[in-house]
Amino acid sequence: MTETLNGAQITVRLLERQGIRIVTGYPGGAILPIYDALGQSTVIRHVLARHEQGAGFIAQGMARASGEVAVCMASSGPGATNLLTAIADAKLDSIPLVAITGQVPKAMIGTDAFQEVDTYGLSIPITKHNFLVSSTEELLEVIPRAFEIAASGRPGPVLIDIPKDVQARSIEITQWPEPGQCRPAAPAPADALQQAATMINTAARPLLYLGGGVVHSGASALAVELAEKANLPTVMTLMALGAMPVDHPLSLGMLGMHGARYCNLALDECDLLIAVGARFDDRATGKVAAFCPNAQIIHIDIDPAELDKIKTAHIGITADVSEALSRLLPMVSANSREIWVDRIRSLKAEFPQVFPDADRPLSHFGLIREIAEHLDDDASVATDVGQHQMWVAQAYPLRRPRQWLTSGGLGTMGFGVPAAIGAALAEPQRTVVCFTGDGSILMNIQELVTAGEEGANVKIVLMNNATLGLVHQQQTLFYGERLFASQFKAMPDFVRAAQALGIAAVDLDTAADPVASLHAALDQPGPCLIHASIDAEQKVYPMVPPGAANRDMIGA
Amino acid sequence: MNAINRNEQQALARAVLEIDVNNHAGVMSHVVGLFSRRAYNVEGILCLPVGDGQRSRIWLLVNEDTRLPQMIKQVEKLEDVIAIRRHHADHAVFSELKAFFQP
Numbered sequence: 001m002t003e004t005l006n007g008a009q010i011t012v013r014l015l016e017r018q019g020i021r022i023v024t025g026y027p028g029g030a031i032l033p034i035y036d037a038l039g040q041s042t043v044i045r046h047v048l049a050r051h052e053q054g055a056g057f058i059a060q061g062m063a064r065a066s067g068e069v070a071v072c073m074a075s076s077g078p079g080a081t082n083l084l085t086a087i088a089d090a091k092l093d094s095i096p097l098v099a100i101t102g103q104v105p106k107a108m109i110g111t112d113a114f115q116e117v118d119t120y121g122l123s124i125p126i127t128k129h130n131f132l133v134s135s136t137e138e139l140l141e142v143i144p145r146a147f148e149i150a151a152s153g154r155p156g157p158v159l160i161d162i163p164k165d166v167q168a169r170s171i172e173i174t175q176w177p178e179p180g181q182c183r184p185a186a187p188a189p190a191d192a193l194q195q196a197a198t199m200i201n202t203a204a205r206p207l208l209y210l211g212g213g214v215v216h217s218g219a220s221a222l223a224v225e226l227a228e229k230a231n232l233p234t235v236m237t238l239m240a241l242g243a244m245p246v247d248h249p250l251s252l253g254m255l256g257m258h259g260a261r262y263c264n265l266a267l268d269e270c271d272l273l274i275a276v277g278a279r280f281d282d283r284a285t286g287k288v289a290a291f292c293p294n295a296q297i298i299h300i301d302i303d304p305a306e307l308d309k310i311k312t313a314h315i316g317i318t319a320d321v322s323e324a325l326s327r328l329l330p331m332v333s334a335n336s337r338e339i340w341v342d343r344i345r346s347l348k349a350e351f352p353q354v355f356p357d358a359d360r361p362l363s364h365f366g367l368i369r370e371i372a373e374h375l376d377d378d379a380s381v382a383t384d385v386g387q388h389q390m391w392v393a394q395a396y397p398l399r400r401p402r403q404w405l406t407s408g409g410l411g412t413m414g415f416g417v418p419a420a421i422g423a424a425l426a427e428p429q430r431t432v433v434c435f436t437g438d439g440s441i442l443m444n445i446q447e448l449v450t451a452g453e454e455g456a457n458v459k460i461v462l463m464n465n466a467t468l469g470l471v472h473q474q475q476t477l478f479y480g481e482r483l484f485a486s487q488f489k490a491m492p493d494f495v496r497a498a499q500a501l502g503i504a505a506v507d508l509d510t511a512a513d514p515v516a517s518l519h520a521a522l523d524q525p526g527p528c529l530i531h532a533s534i535d536a537e538q539k540v541y542p543m544v545p546p547g548a549a550n551r552d553m554i555g556a
Numbered sequence: 557m558n559a560i561n562r563n564e565q566q567a568l569a570r571a572v573l574e575i576d577v578n579n580h581a582g583v584m585s586h587v588v589g590l591f592s593r594r595a596y597n598v599e600g601i602l603c604l605p606v607g608d609g610q611r612s613r614i615w616l617l618v619n620e621d622t623r624l625p626q627m628i629k630q631v632e633k634l635e636d637v638i639a640i641r642r643h644h645a646d647h648a649v650f651s652e653l654k655a656f657f658q659p
């Protein structure tokens with residue numbers, strides 16, 4: 001059957017055909033045809049953010065929680081530029097997004113038209129791929145392709161810039177394209193897997209190093225199985241937390257700048273490092289030359305450009321890590337590896353991770369512990385960026401892949417609240433806790449309105465130290481205690497601000513029974529801000545000073 | 557190191573990259589953007605359509621650098637890049653153009 005539809009209707013239909021049920025965005029002149037068509041859709045629900053960056057992070061929250069490609073939209077010019085930070089963030093953490101932006105009509109491109117900006121040019125370095133659609137017909141090819149690219153290989157954001165006249169023009173459609181799907185990656189070479197297995201089987205002190213790719217690939221259970229079969233002590237990057245339950249006996253938790261001392265010391269001793277879906281980020285490795293100095297390296301990653309980028313691997317395998325691990329598993333022999341496992345146990349005993357004050361529920365660690373104990377593994381945990389983020393990474397017992405949403409690569413303050421909303425939209429049955437700071441929350445506080453409007457089940461735990469804690473910490477430790485621009489003089493009343501923006505709020509500082517108030521806030525469905533003052537002098541320890549080797553951690 | 561020396565040094569250590577790409581606006585910026593964001597100078601660029609014009613071929617003259625293998629992998633990842641081949645600096649494509657680049 002032939003239908004006559006305009007580009008905007010085609011766009012919306014193609015999104016429907018992709019299985020998209022929620023899009024988030026913010027309208028404006030150049031994308032109004034698409035919004036008009038979206039308003040007619042009976043399938044797609046539009047979540048109106050209160051800032052395009054919020055929309056971008058809400059979409060990210062959906063994608064991170066579900067593993068599916070999520071869609072956000074913005075208008076041309078300022079709408080598009082406001083989206084960019086969330087897109088760059090998705091690029092660095094390999095999150096599958098399709099961002100659709102309106103553009104001025106084709107004939108006006110390049111004339112400095114009203115709200116014209118070179119969205120295509122601006123987005124080249126921060127997307128996996130991007131399109132400037134030059135005809136309505138092209139939408140039929142570009143939109144499925146954008147989903148295919150976002151989901152295939154190493155996931156990432158794809159931007160589609162659509163001029164207004166392309167949206168408005170009608171064409172006849174006789175046939176719809178197939179939805180874009182994840183293309184399977186080429187299988188891992190058998191000989192390389194065999195060599196890797198031999199190396200694992202003969203290693204005395206192997207370590208498994210899991211990165212975000214393990215979560216993206218859905219390989220967490222396989223990774224745990226491999227670790228258990230061969231008794232491989234396991235370290236995780238910030239992005240991989242939850243891939244192996246952090247309280248698993250083989251888990252050494254997070255490595256790197258704020259990892260546990262026993263974890264970084266174990267890396268120093270290992271003779272084989274098995275990197276899976278990890279990219280040797282500088283916050284994980286510390287000074288690269290001193291990272292795992294005695295180890296041979298097996299590196300498995302779906303992105304060939306990650307192999308040998310930072311560290312040269314003895315065996316580099318380009319593959320989907322699920323596929324590679326499932327074939328590696330039978331080749332690896334069971335091994336109790338008692339000496340090495342014992343050594344790990346004594347490192348843990350000798351250099352334990354300490355959580356000062358954790359038994360005081362209103363301390364920074366106490367709050368995290370109290371919340372974790374009250375919730376179960378079904379809850380998801382989002383964070384903003386700062387000390388609070390690192391404390392949660394160190395202390396929250398993450399046990400489930402996709403339980404953990406944090407801005408790793410870009411480290412974007414303002415990520416937490418909208419990402420938590422996105423996670424709650426994608427998985428409404430879950431409670432989503434968002435740990436944030438008094439600096440970070442202000443970067444996207446307008447999204448509390450969105451949370452209220454959507455009734456998103458988010459519990460925003462504001463750990464208020466009245467400072468930009470991580471900056472304060474660096475200035476204290478490395479800039480002669482010259483605190484500058486890191487202590488707030490004016491502090492908003494966050495509880496009243498949250499209430500004014502339309503959500504419930506509790507102040508644990510003034511509550512008669514703070515623990516009871518905390519529990520009540522966590523148990524009550526719907527959005528809530530939970531405010532707690534914490535001590536500004538607390539540091540994130542241990543810490544690898546910038547540029548130092550991981551073994552030279554300071555503190556605790 | 558004086559200027560002549562430096563030039564000689566560079567002449568010794570150059571590579572020519574031959575890149576087959578889809579021919580549409582934007583492909584060139586994707587390719588050269590990978591170099592510029594890494595402050596990796598591109599010494600020479602040549603690009604013309606091939607066959608029916610659906611595709612183009614980009615020739616780049618670049619300095620040898622320890623980062624070159626990584627650059628090649630990054631170029632390979634671009635959606636619009638079909639193939640990339642690496643040649644020695646003595647490849648004819650740039651040397652035959654010398655006449656057009658006299659000071």
Ligand SMILES: Cc1ncc(C[n+]2csc(CCOP(=O)(O)OP(=O)(O)O)c2C)c(N)n1
Pocket residue numbers: 384385386387388389411412413414436437438439440441463465467468469470471
């Ligand atoms: C958008 C953005 N701007 C600046 C920074 C640099 N930065 C990193 S942590 C931090 C302080 C965060 O303060 P807050 O949210 O209050 O958290 P705290 O460290 O106090 O827990 C700053 C300014 C950043 N990561 N992101």
